[in-house]
Structures are given as C-alpha cells and as structure tokens.
Amino acid sequence: MGLSPLPASFARTREALHRVAEQVVAPARKPDNEIALTQTPGGFGTPSFAYRGQAVQVRVDAGDLVVADGGVERREPLTSIAAAAAFTGAELFPRGVPEDATPLGVDAAAAAILGEFFAFSRGVLERARQVMAPADEPSAINLWPEHFDLAFEAGPEGLGRRANYGASPGDAEHAEPYLYVGPWQPPPPGALWNATAFAGAELAYADLVVAEAPDAVALAFLLGRRDALDG
Secondary structure (H helix, E strand, C coil), X not given: CCCCCCCCCHHHHHHHHXXXXXXXXXXXXXXXXXXXXXXECCEEECCCEEECCEEEEEEEECCEEEEEECCEEEEEECXXXXXXXXXHCHHHCCCCCCCCCCCCCCCHHHHHHHHHHHHHHHHHHHHHHHCCCHHHCCCCCEXXXXXXXXXXXXXXXXXXXXXXXXXXXCECCECCCEEEEEECCCCCCCCCCCCCCCCCEEEEHHHHHCCCCHHHHHHHHHHHHHHHHHC
C-alpha cells in the first residue's frame, strides 16, 4: 500500500480531528468509562457499542462525521465541535453537549490522507502483533484519543522488554506522521534508538512515502526494535 504526499493543510486538519476524537467521538462511546477508539474506514471511530437496545457507532470518514444507529447510517461534514456533537445526539453526552462553535477548518483531502495513514498503520501493527511470541502478551490495538495514536504494547515486562508499538499522525514535536517504538524501560544505547522527543525509536513519514514497499519498511522497523530489546 502506497502513501500520499502530505498537503500544506495536513497539520491543521490533524489538530482539528484530534479535537473531534477527544471531544466528540470518545465521549459518545458507551459505557462512559471506555474511551479507546479504533481505526475505521476513512479514519477513526468508536467500536460498535450497545445503547438503548441498538448497535451504535460514531466515526469520522475523511471530512465527515458518521453516526450508525440500528443499521441506519447518517453523515454530515465536520464544521465545528458543537455541530458535530449536536449531530451525534445530545443523549450520548450526559455531562453536557460541547458548545464550541469555532470552525474546525477540516480539509477533506487532508483528512482522507490521515485516514489512509491510520489504515496503513493498522495493517502493519497487526502484522507485527501477529508474529509476537505468546510470552510477549501483545495487547489489543487501540486508537487513544488523548494522544491520537494507534498502538499496542508487547514484551515481557518482568525482563524489562515491554514496549509500546505505534503510529502517530503527528504532534507538537512532529509536523508529520511517524511510527514509533517506546520501551517502558530506557532502551540500550545505539543508533536504533533515534527518537528525540521520547526515549525510543521513530520512523518518519518522509521515509515511508518514498519507499517502494512502505509496509515492508515499517514492519522491519517495528520488528527490528523488538529484536534489539530482546538482545
């Protein structure tokens, strides 16, 4: 699977969708103490959850908010947090519906590329997870709204080799998406552990977008760091 070059609007759109994930999509999930999201077609969303006897899902598909309720799907372009929450349904926000009407400025083309990156990353992370040994006790892959990253954890914690394996669409320290491995314990010294904003390793989107086989490059990155932790 190839990856697309990033438009100038990507960072702004990523920041806007991060807010949607934190303030609309995650709060809508039931039960209220569950915030983990997942990669969905075109972007991200809740897993399907039961609410008032119906299967419900709230998700973002490129620049649209999509709400599926009892098999009926409706969608609306993302314009503001307040509009998105109102469209989702006030009953899903028992602590109050968000009222921020500031325009989000979501560029649909940039949002589609973010969805493309999450789909690519989910596939690579799943392949890496599948080759982990049972002793690594790999967790499920989740999309965490507070950091807006897709990740799982694996490795024997008692031996100091447990780590987070993930993919971020970018953050305050990274203008572009990246893959990462973040050991729970300080990693051994060496060029493999090249991250500057945290103790671990990262693989830049720029390196993936020019690769002939970006999925193979990404998988080699994740498993290579896993092997380095194993010594």
